[in-house]
Amino acid sequence: MAEITAALVKQLREKTGAGMMDCKKALQESGGDLDAAEDWLRTKGLSAAAKKSGRTASEGLVGQLVEGECGVVVEINSETDFVARNETFQAFVRDVTQVALTVGGDLEKLKAADYPDGGRTVGDELTNMIATIGENMALRRAAGLCAENGVVVGYIHNKLADGLGKIGVLVALESTGDKSKIAALGRQIAMHVAAARPQWLAVSDVDPAALERERHVLSEQARDSGKPEEIIAKMVEGRLRKFYEDTVLLEQIFVVDNETRIAKVLDNAAADAGAPVTISGFVRFELGEGVERAAEES
Numbered sequence: 001m002a003e004i005t006a007a008l009v010k011q012l013r014e015k016t017g018a019g020m021m022d023c024k025k026a027l028q029e030s031g032g033d034l035d036a037a038e039d040w041l042r043t044k045g046l047s048a049a050a051k052k053s054g055r056t057a058s059e060g061l062v063g064q065l066v067e068g069e070c071g072v073v074v075e076i077n078s079e080t081d082f083v084a085r086n087e088t089f090q091a092f093v094r095d096v097t098q099v100a101l102t103v104g105g106d107l108e109k110l111k112a113a114d115y116p117d118g119g120r121t122v123g124d125e126l127t128n129m130i131a132t133i134g135e136n137m138a139l140r141r142a143a144g145l146c147a148e149n150g151v152v153v154g155y156i157h158n159k160l161a162d163g164l165g166k167i168g169v170l171v172a173l174e175s176t177g178d179k180s181k182i183a184a185l186g187r188q189i190a191m192h193v194a195a196a197r198p199q200w201l202a203v204s205d206v207d208p209a210a211l212e213r214e215r216h217v218l219s220e221q222a223r224d225s226g227k228p229e230e231i232i233a234k235m236v237e238g239r240l241r242k243f244y245e246d247t248v249l250l251e252q253i254f255v256v257d258n259e260t261r262i263a264k265v266l267d268n269a270a271a272d273a274g275a276p277v278t279i280s281g282f283v284r285f286e287l288g289e290g291v292e293r294a295a296e297e298s
Contacts, residue, residue, distance in 0.1 A: 004032055016041050039213065043220040058288030059084055060137070063097035064168035066154040070146040072100040073154075073168040073285045074110075076126075077138045089137075090161050092129055096122055096139065097163065105144025143170070143283045150174040150280070153186030157194040169193045170283040177273030185269050185277065188256055193284050198249035201279060206248065214243050249282060 004027045012023040012034060018041045026044075030036035060077035061084050074097045083089050095116050103109040111123040118125050122139070130137050145152050150173045158166035169190045175182050200206050215236060222235040244251040250263040260268070262279075269277045 004028060008032065008034070012037055012041075039217050042217050043224070060140075060287060061090065061093045061160065061164045062156070062166060062168035062285045062287050063093040063100075063164055064154045064156050064170065065097045065101055065163055066152050066170070067101060069148070069150075069152060070101065070104070070144060071152040071154050071170045071172075072097060072105045072142060072144040073170055073283055074100050074105075074142045075140045075168075075285050075287060077140050077288065079135045079137075083133060083135050083137075084160065086133065089129070089133065090164055092125070093164055100142045100144065104146075105142045107139070107142045110142050111139060141285065143285070145170045145172040145281050145283060147172045147174055147280065149176060150277075151179055151183045151186055153183055153190050155187060155190035155194060157191075166287045167194050168283075168285045170281075172280045172282070173277055174280045175270075175273055175275050175277040177270070177275035177277065181269075181273045182277060185265075185273070188254075189262065189265075189279070190282075192252070192255045192262070193249065193282050195255050196249075196252050197284060197286075198252055198282070199247045201249050201282060203244055203248055203251065206244070211240075215240065218243075249279065 004024060008027060009020060009023045012018070012027060013020055015034075016023070016038055018026070022041060022044075023037070026037035026040040027034075029040050058077045059079060059081045060075065063074045063076070065072055074093065076093050076096060078084055078089065096110070099113050099115065099122055100110050103113055111121065111126075113122050114120075115122045115125040118128075120128065126137060126139055152170060152172045155169045155171075156163065156165035156167070157169070160166070171186050171190045171193060173182050173186050173189075199210075218236045218239045219232060222232040222239075225232075225235075227235065245253065250261070250266075252262050254260045254262055254265050266277050266279065
């Protein structure tokens with residue numbers, strides 16, 4: 001069993017929002033396993049982790065660019081927001097995002113690609129930027145989407161400059177219909193993705209481990225009610241629908257009207273666009289998502 005240290009209790013508290021004593025109890029009950037302790041807190045209704053799981057904990061910028069039928073998003077971290085507002089850093093993020101478009105958002109290929117007019121690779125230019133600005137930086141992640149027969153739409157939330165901000169979204173829609181109408185719909189859906197933070201496109205895409213973990217937590221919560229097992233099974237399935245509505249894009253309620261499921265929004269759009277419309281993929285990068293600040297680790 002892992003030692004239940006004050007640092008471990010603090011880490012669980014920051015992750016879940018639960019009280020210190022509840023976090024200590026959860027860690028004791030779970031043998032010091034952080035994930036199991038989080039589940040224990042959720043079972044007892046003491047955790048706010050689901051709403052805090054993507055909290056931003058680092059500075060820098062997300063760059064986003066769409067050209068033709070493809071788009072990319074890139075996250076580059078810095079130590080301070082001051083650097084994120086530096087024009088030299090912003091130009092660097094823009095350049096790297098442009099290069100990312102040529103390699104389809106592949107992170108390792110991006111690091112090894114030639115940086116524009118510099119005689120260096122992107123990775124080497126990053127090292128040069130660190131030396132020049134005097135602050136640690138990291139090219140953290142990149143992703144790209146293309147639409148074979150449709151459009152890719154990008155959106156930047158908390159925009160700091162053109163193509164740069166705190167949240168970058170791409171949505172790829174496939175359709176042979178009116179491209180301008182599909183693009184307009186795509187922008188609305190991209191704004192929805194920024195706000196609703198889905199994790200998966202369809203129910204069939206949900207990670208089996210995540211689903212099993214959720215099912216276990218819901219089962220324990222239902223079991224605490226004292227209901228018979230056959231009733232518990234029905235309660236769990238009912239509550240899983242809420243899990244899907246929270247995490248699966250096609251099951252979410254459209255933030256634009258707060259009443260229509262995204263899947264139905266696509267069905268309705270077919271008549272206006274003149275052909276069926278489907279979402280083939282989406283990407284959502286939120287600056288610093290899942291990265292802890294050094295000050296929080298001390």
